[in-house]
Amino acid sequence: MVAAKSQGRLFTIGLVASWYSSNIGVLLLNKYLLSNYGFKYPIFLTMCHMTACSLLSYIAIAWMKMVPMQTIRSRVQFMKISALSLIFCASVVSGNISLKYLPVSFNQAIGATTPFFTAVFAYLMTLKREAWLTYLTLVPVVTGVVIASGGEPSFHLFGFIMCVGATAARALKSVVQGILLSSEGEKLNSMNLLLYMAPIAVVFLLPVTLVMEENVVGITLALAREDIKIIWLLLFNSALAYFVNLTNFLVTKHTSALTLQVLGNAKGAVAVVVSILIFKNPVSVTGMLGYSLTVLGVILYSEAKKRTK
Template sequence: MKQPSSNLFTVGIVASWYSSNIGVLLLNKYLLSNYGFKYPIFLTMCHMTACSLLSYVAIAWLKLVPMQTIRSRVQFFKISALSLIFCVSVVLGNVSLRFLPVSFNQAIGATTPFFTAVFAYLMTFKREAWLTYLTLLPVVTGVVIASGGEPSFHLFGFIMCIAATAARALKSVVQSILLSSEGEKLNSMNLLLYMAPIAVVFLLPATLIMERNVVGITLALARDDFRIIWYLLFNSALAYFVNLTNFLVTKHTSALTLQVLGNAKGAVAVVVSILIFRNPVSVTGMLGYTLTVIGVILYSEAKKRAKAV
């Protein structure tokens, strides 16, 4: 794939990344909470099915990136383990959106660096500089403050969101351990190509057991309001687009730019969600979230400086 150097192209990719990330988050919230489609596992399975099909189209047909093959049974089992953790994180995140506003969901999600540092230490005994750990204090403190000042606080939703955030962090740590050798490294597009179908295999029995007759219920809903089908199709396609644009942003910008954009994305999502859903927010909650974002920025800066030494 050619690498256009135009600034306009880069701006377009970043705008697409923001739009798809925030769009899928808001649409998930709308479907699971406002619309009343209370089937987060089935919704996640729709996402993974779309990612399976569109990943194959993008790599095998459009050749956006060269196809990488799975080289061994061991590598396949490693990818399967990653896929299971990924499934758990997405399902728990979708469950939390049934009970929590997007703004609070994003505040909790910003604590990912804290869990990443914890899992990295527990699993690899990798220690960061003391200053890096110090920057995690405002990250956690901010969420504690935001929780205390959140008008729509829901304990079960909070636990699900914390668990989803921890699972996301665990996936990134496990991925760096399992696929660290040169022969096993896969770019994110190829990793999704293999992870998504495995995720569908995990999610199908979970959907059949825990969300019985969801297909029949969805079809019955569609007879009354056909828009539900379009919502699900668009939402699923958008879930793949999140991964595609994330890959393109990573490819066409620096790691530092990606960190800065990622930190800002959460804040943008909070503002947009409050404007759309008009969920009540408190000054205490916003101060807590702001403190968390500042902590994440300081953490990124501390890690960058530690690497430079």
């Protein structure tokens, strides 16, 4: 019994470590490709991610039977999933574009404001009010980012706008998902949702890539002839993007929602420290104080939400 408990604990720790590694790994690799390596094609990179998610989701569900296959039951449900996929695309593409201009540490600081946007969209779309204490905790969340922005040595306005857009789109997706797929007949677990969303995302992204990132395939192949490393980096990066979703699903399944929130808050802080150590981007005391205030606000927000339930 003790041995089984110990094994279960080790399995959970391994899952969390995998979730952290894949999350931070894909973030740092995106930054390296788009900024340091000079691969300036964020839309094509997102399309590679979605293609890998399509293929690997099918393998995991249809072949490996990791979760039961759930089918799309109607044309209306398909339209809902397509709408979610479009928002998901906007979020990932904007996030990748922002990494061209902003350091990962500042990117994560802005990303920590997701609860603020979630609360705003939940109110606008469902008129759902939170307790006043919950709204009060959002003040340090936003104030922290304002302070961090003022003290960020590598601040870039367009990158900042893209990052805020990505954070807002991520929050919008979670709210819309709750509204669109809330009925029992339409509920999909996150792995099945990704199975259907990813190929739709590829269909959305393909024409955008061809128009906005002209001859990107030819350029990538030309780069590969000079240095084959780019192909391996893209393949590994794309597989890692799927692994983020897989480990997120497994951590959610094997831990509680509260544990996931706490781990998520800590993950942002770990990503900031690791990115500063790797990329050695300059950071100011003001910037770090701002980010710390945002993280504190997110923790208080989680506590307030828990108490009002």
